[in-house]
Amino acid sequence: MLRLRSPIDLLLLDYSSTSALEAQVTGHKRSGSLEWIRAEAFSLDNEQWHSALCRVLSHFGLCGETSRVSPEIAVLDWSRTEICSAEGLAFFAVLVQRLTSIGVTVVACDAGLSDVSLVLETSGARAMTQTKRWISETHEARNSVETLVPLALSAAGTTNGIGSFCNSLNDSLVALGAPKKCRQAVVGTVIDLIQNVKSHSQAQYAAATALLLSRKRPKIIQIGIADDGLGIPNTVLSQPLHQWLAWFPDASLTEVVLDQGLSSRESQSGGGSAHLIRRLVSEVRSRVIIRTGGALISFDSDAPSKFMKRNLSPGLGTQVRLEVCL
Amino acid sequence: MHALDISNTSRIIPNMKAYEEAEPFRVLQKIGADGMAFTSSDTERAEAELLGLLEDLPPGTLLPIDFTGVRISSEAARQLLRRALLRVAGGELVDRYLVLGDLDVSQYNVEIMLDGEALTAVERSEEGPQLRGRVDPAVRATYEFLLTNQTATASKLLTELRLSNISTATNRLSNLARLGLARRVEQRPVPGGGREYVYAAIK
Numbered sequence: 001m002l003r004l005r006s007p008i009d010l011l012l013l014d015y016s017s018t019s020a021l022e023a024q025v026t027g028h029k030r031s032g033s034l035e036w037i038r039a040e041a042f043s044l045d046n047e048q049w050h051s052a053l054c055r056v057l058s059h060f061g062l063c064g065e066t067s068r069v070s071p072e073i074a075v076l077d078w079s080r081t082e083i084c085s086a087e088g089l090a091f092f093a094v095l096v097q098r099l100t101s102i103g104v105t106v107v108a109c110d111a112g113l114s115d116v117s118l119v120l121e122t123s124g125a126r127a128m129t130q131t132k133r134w135i136s137e138t139h140e141a142r143n144s145v146e147t148l149v150p151l152a153l154s155a156a157g158t159t160n161g162i163g164s165f166c167n168s169l170n171d172s173l174v175a176l177g178a179p180k181k182c183r184q185a186v187v188g189t190v191i192d193l194i195q196n197v198k199s200h201s202q203a204q205y206a207a208a209t210a211l212l213l214s215r216k217r218p219k220i221i222q223i224g225i226a227d228d229g230l231g232i233p234n235t236v237l238s239q240p241l242h243q244w245l246a247w248f249p250d251a252s253l254t255e256v257v258l259d260q261g262l263s264s265r266e267s268q269s270g271g272g273s274a275h276l277i278r279r280l281v282s283e284v285r286s287r288v289i290i291r292t293g294g295a296l297i298s299f300d301s302d303a304p305s306k307f308m309k310r311n312l313s314p315g316l317g318t319q320v321r322l323e324v325c326l
Numbered sequence: 327m328h329a330l331d332i333s334n335t336s337r338i339i340p341n342m343k344a345y346e347e348a349e350p351f352r353v354l355q356k357i358g359a360d361g362m363a364f365t366s367s368d369t370e371r372a373e374a375e376l377l378g379l380l381e382d383l384p385p386g387t388l389l390p391i392d393f394t395g396v397r398i399s400s401e402a403a404r405q406l407l408r409r410a411l412l413r414v415a416g417g418e419l420v421d422r423y424l425v426l427g428d429l430d431v432s433q434y435n436v437e438i439m440l441d442g443e444a445l446t447a448v449e450r451s452e453e454g455p456q457l458r459g460r461v462d463p464a465v466r467a468t469y470e471f472l473l474t475n476q477t478a479t480a481s482k483l484l485t486e487l488r489l490s491n492i493s494t495a496t497n498r499l500s501n502l503a504r505l506g507l508a509r510r511v512e513q514r515p516v517p518g519g520g521r522e523y524v525y526a527a528i529k
Contacts, residue, residue, distance in 0.1 A: 163362035164360065170397075184430075188433075189434075191399045192401070195365055195401050275441075
């Protein structure tokens with residue numbers, strides 16, 4: 001068995017297929033020098049998978065607490081995933097940048113489904129990670145998801161590229177024939193969510209993208225935003241006035257932030273985005289899912305005044321999915 | 327998108343004083359070239375210029391704020407507009423008026439901000455002048471009455487809206503003027519003694 005203790009050992013591996021690679025590194029997964037991360041977990045669709053991902057990321061010291069030695073290699077495996085969500089794709093882009101920045105070698109495996117593979121290509125995810133190793137796959141034909149607006153990535157609080165993302169999103173909604181009210185609500189909400197990332201998250205990396213679920217009737221667009229920042233609970237706790245809330249779980253804290261408009265601002269006035277999200281789900285047939293720290297919160301047009309909350313393992317930054325029926 | 331009416335046009339109301347319309351305050355020229363304003367720091371400079379401009383304008387001037395090509399978050403909109411609207415409504419900037427134009431996508435965020443700050447502003451929309459933000463039903467009804475009738479007095483409002491008494495009608499109109507949504511354009515004597523104001527909507 002090969003010992004993967006330095007990046008140079010990677011040159012000795014067989015990258016002809018994902019299964020060939022997986023067979024070679026099984027022992028290193030056990031030893032903790034390599035983490036194999038399945039891309040289904042990037043999405044917020046499956047809470048258990050996502051919680052498992054959060055625990056794996058704690059091994060890299062990215063979230064939560066860990067006593068393990070940080071792995072040197074991360075394999076991000078799209079080969080078996082049937083899910084390609086916008087917030088998952090945005091998180092993938094952020095994660096690749098963040099892992100690389102801390103010296104982890106990233107290997108990515110291409111998707112086994114043709115539409116997911118095409119999204120990885122057309123969204124710019126593959127180009128964004130072009131200096132990392134990509135393993136190709138044979139594709140099974142499917143056509144259920146496509147890129148609406150390519151990934152926009154920003155680093156260290158800048159919004160370069162994210163500004164043009166908002167403009168492209170607006171143009172795409174016009175092209176899809178979205179009503180003006182819907183377009184204003186969706187783009188307006190996205191602008192405020194990005195403002196939150198820029199103002200409060202202290203993120204090193206943030207990404208946004210939009211996908212079209214073209215086979216759904218009516219058509220559905222998914223907009224995903226992800227960052228590797230503090231997350232809403234930690235941001236609010238950074239305000240001395242709110243530090244007494246530290247005993248509460250992330251989900252309860254996020255619930256209070258969204259419900260009461262707590263803010264990290266000294267003025268305490270906040271909650272603008274929560275107001276915005278509630279209004280979005282009231283006015284446009286939509287669903288909003290937020291995973292921030294260890295909290296998972298969702299809003300739905302079926303019950304706009306309510307929201308659902310869940311506790312997950314503490315995760316990296318914040319992910320948001322806006323799902324809008326056109 | 328529709329363009330704003332441009333520059334130094336007088337809104338002449340027959341037999342009454344006009345209000346002057348200043349050159350639009352173009353937000354795009356005050357922020358980054360991409361037209362994005364995400365955070366309050368993105369609109370700090372624009373706010374300072376706007377407040378300075380409002381102070382320098384002569385009384386009786388309407389300043390259109392042109393959002394053409396701008397995408398603004400509610401936080402950046404708060405920074406840009408809050409103090410200006412509060413100073414107009416609070417009487418600090420007497421007889422100056424603001425209207426918002428070509429909000430397009432920014433309309434949603436501006437409205438969220440106005441609602442959160444309990445402010446009201448006039449937007450020149452494709453459907454005509456509209457009140458945005460937190461609008462009291464009585465304010466809305468009175469403003470729409472003024473829009474329909476061009477001008478109105480308390481006695482006309484009392485009759486047409488079937489209000490309970492003349493004080494209510496007077497309060498409604500003076501409240502609208504205090505908020506910077508209407509302007510007194512004439513004072514005239516009423517039969518039987520006394521005087522009354524004629525109001526026109528800011529639009």
